[in-house]
Amino acid sequence: SAVISQKPSRDICQRGTSLTIQCQVDSQVTMMFWYRQQPGQSLTLIATANQGSEATYESGFVIDKFPISRPNLTFSTLTVSNMSPEDSSIYLCSVEGGGGLFYGYTFGSGTRLTVV
Amino acid sequence: AQSVTQPDIHITVSEGASLELRCNYSYGATPYLFWYVQSPGQGLQLLLKYFSGDTLVQGIKGFEAEFKRSQSSFNLRKPSVHWSDAAEYFCAVTSGTYKYIFGTGTRLKVLA
Numbered sequence: 257s258a259v260i261s262q263k264p265s266r267d268i269c270q271r272g273t274s275l276t277i278q279c280q281v282d283s284q285v286t287m288m289f290w291y292r293q294q295p296g297q298s299l300t301l302i303a304t305a306n307q308g309s310e311a312t313y314e315s316g317f318v319i320d321k322f323p324i325s326r327p328n329l330t331f332s333t334l335t336v337s338n339m340s341p342e343d344s345s346i347y348l349c350s351v352e353g354g355g356g357l358f359y360g361y362t363f364g365s366g367t368r369l370t371v372v
Numbered sequence: 373a374q375s376v377t378q379p380d381i382h383i384t385v386s387e388g389a390s391l392e393l394r395c396n397y398s399y400g401a402t403p404y405l406f407w408y409v410q411s412p413g414q415g416l417q418l419l420l421k422y423f424s425g426d427t428l429v430q431g432i433k434g435f436e437a438e439f440k441r442s443q444s445s446f447n448l449r450k451p452s453v454h455w456s457d458a459a460e461y462f463c464a465v466t467s468g469t470y471k472y473i474f475g476t477g478t479r480l481k482v483l484a
Contacts, residue, residue: 260415287470298462298474299416314471348415352470360406361472363415 258283258351262364269339269371276335277367279349284329286352289361290322293346302347305332339371374399376465378475385453386483393448393478395437395463405446406464406472407437416462422446433457458482 259282269275290302303311311324325333346368350361375398408416420431427439437448463475
């Protein structure tokens with residue numbers, strides 16, 4: 257299955273600033289996914305990123321707040337813009353684990369974001 | 373709408389004891405079911421999955437899970453827990469799309 261490198265692993269940011277999270281995969285993948293894991297809660301899908309097209313955002317998430325880039329089949333970035341303390345979460349990128357989307361995801365190690 | 377419930381937020385077991393983590397789902401048709409583990413500071417790792425066929429599925433690290441349609445459950449088990457199993461465990465379901473619904477997780481503590 258794919259190996260994902262995600263960085264930074266953690267950051268502490270001032271409110272009102274932006275942070276860009278990078279996700280690098282060691283193989284070409286069609287779809288990449290960005291999740292948010294808020295403290296004490298489950299994972300929530302933010303958006304799906306396909307190379308060559310605009311990301312598809314889930315209900316409650318908008319491009320102005322979470323712009324995503326997908327310049328090629330192995331790389332994606334998620335930016336958390338104009339941050340507030342409510343954005344403090346773990347952000348994870350993921351790709352299909354091999355064998356198709358119904359065979360489970362492979363996840364990066366996550367970015368733990370604290371907004372102060 | 374689909375949903376996943378993990379009733380136990382925290383579970384503590386002694387090393388060598390057996391383990392069962394509960395997962396209940398709500399979905400009309402046969403779902404695709406998964407268990408993931410998240411060790412501290414790590415991403416999620418797939419333990420096992422169920423699509424169809426034998427309702428008892430084996431996974432990595434000595435874990436198994438049993439799909440019980442009548443109870444809408446997919447409980448995770450391990451006969452003998454090791455200290456390295458301390459982590460958070462997530463159950464997930466999908467109807468067959470890329471959108472997975474995750475449970476809120478069960479945090480496992482292992483006593484020496």
